[in-house]
Amino acid sequence: MVVMKMKFPFEKRVKLAQGLWLLSWSATVAGAMTFSLGCILKTELRRRAEVMDNSDIHIVPNTLMIVGLASLGINYFASKICQDALDAGKFPRWKNFLKPYFAVSCFFTVLMLLAVIMSYAMKGSLESSLKVGLRNGIRFYKDTDTPGRCFQKQNIDRMQMEFQCCGNTDFTDWFEVQWISNRYLDFSSKEVKDRIKSNVDGRYLVDGVPFSCCNPSSPRPCIQYQLTNNSAHYNYDYQTEELNIYLRGCREALVNYYMGLMNTIGAGVLSVFLLQGSVLVSLRFLQTSMEALEGNENTEIETEGYLLEKGVKETIMEYLNPVLNFLLLTNQVEEGTPAPAPATA
Structure with missing residues (x-):
């Protein structure tokens, strides 16, 4: 069952390609912004590494930096596809590239959404990390002559003055x-x-x-x-x-600071996610409407574009089956499954 079928006259295809070109470059800038936000959050977390017990919280900035860089590549190719979209001679060269392109793009777009969700859901992990980290930081406050802890006192004092807090809980x-x-x-x-x-x-x-x-x-x-x-x-x-x-305890002050920072970043990345989703949806409509011109000499005829050629479940399985078959084959090779014996006469 075709999902979201629409008719595209020649003028509408031209406007779609032009609008998508502008949208893709806007998404490229947004991808750079996402990478920058990830770097800012990473830097802020590393500044307080001495009062954090684990690095689980770093999964949020790491993910933001990865999807930000991926977004740069995804939207750069989207802009190139738009430039060739109105040329019936150039567009077919993208045909074999578009299916893996959409698979990779959807993966990183979903990963961007997960980064947004994690930025709101990491409060518990952040709090437990600060609880243990601050307790150790206070315990080692006096060890200014111990290698690796020489600046512990200085860091704790500066943190308490900066965040106007005292102690772990109080x-x-x-x-x-x-x-x-x-x-x-x-x-x-x-x-x-x-x-x-x-x-x-x-x-x-x-x-x-x-x-x-x-x-x-x-x-x-x-x-x-x-x-x-x-x-x-x-x-x-x-x-x-x-x-x-x-x-006020420093754990409460730091949790409020970092959660406020991550929530603000999460809201910004959510808008980037919506922009990225718009690029992929528009590009899919452009692709399917242009593919309908294949073999037709008149490139100005009205064509039909759609989001999915099959249902959502069938489309997902179409992309997953090659991956599952590859993993199954790899697993059989690792386990040393003997090949079937040849049939004898």
Whole structure:
């Protein structure tokens, strides 16, 4: 059953070819934009690699870069096909090329849609990655002399100031780790000895936070030590007074930042997907309407164009069967299936 059959007089075919040429170059620019958006997202994710536990989230920018580059090639060939569409002598040379071209184009167009879906669906993976990554980042904050972690403190401090956050979930995460290096502790001091002895793991824990947690908008000088000790500060109540440090955790701040970035990129790529789909649909109509002129000397007659010659299911199977047969043959060769013995008389 033919899907979406339409009649195309000569003037309509000319306008279709001209419009498609402009559309294909617009889609080429959009493909370059998609690649650029993927690069931007990749760069932003790599900037915070030290507070991310895994690289699963990189599948989104990687996919965007792949489909962006593929879109450049797809739409370049679409523009070349449009240029030859009105020349009955040149268009037939594309005949054997168009079937694999549409298969590859549809694959990358669907991949573009998957990238859009993933950009909205990766929140859980992003959050779990940041949860573990930030926990490790805070734990290694003091290791400025350890190779590979020399800039951990600097990166954490800059992140907390940039995103106006403190800790992983909140500022109390700093209470659970020793974030002051032993080289800056006076082990002859009774206070230091008592604090280390009071801890099972022998760590120097304090109810304080690094300076980068201080909120410069607070009118009160920053209180970053003994945050839970009311008597240590004048006119201070830990339970009721608004603390002058950032109360929001960095995980929440980073998730909001990256999801906002990915959602914005997803909306942009969705518009590129619609544009790319329009190019493929228009090119299919142009192809089928031009193929109807084959063997006809009068190129200005009215022809019929259609989207699919068969039903959707039959068309999909037509493209899948060669692939499935190839995979089946490859599997048989790998398993060493013996060839059938020749028949004897």
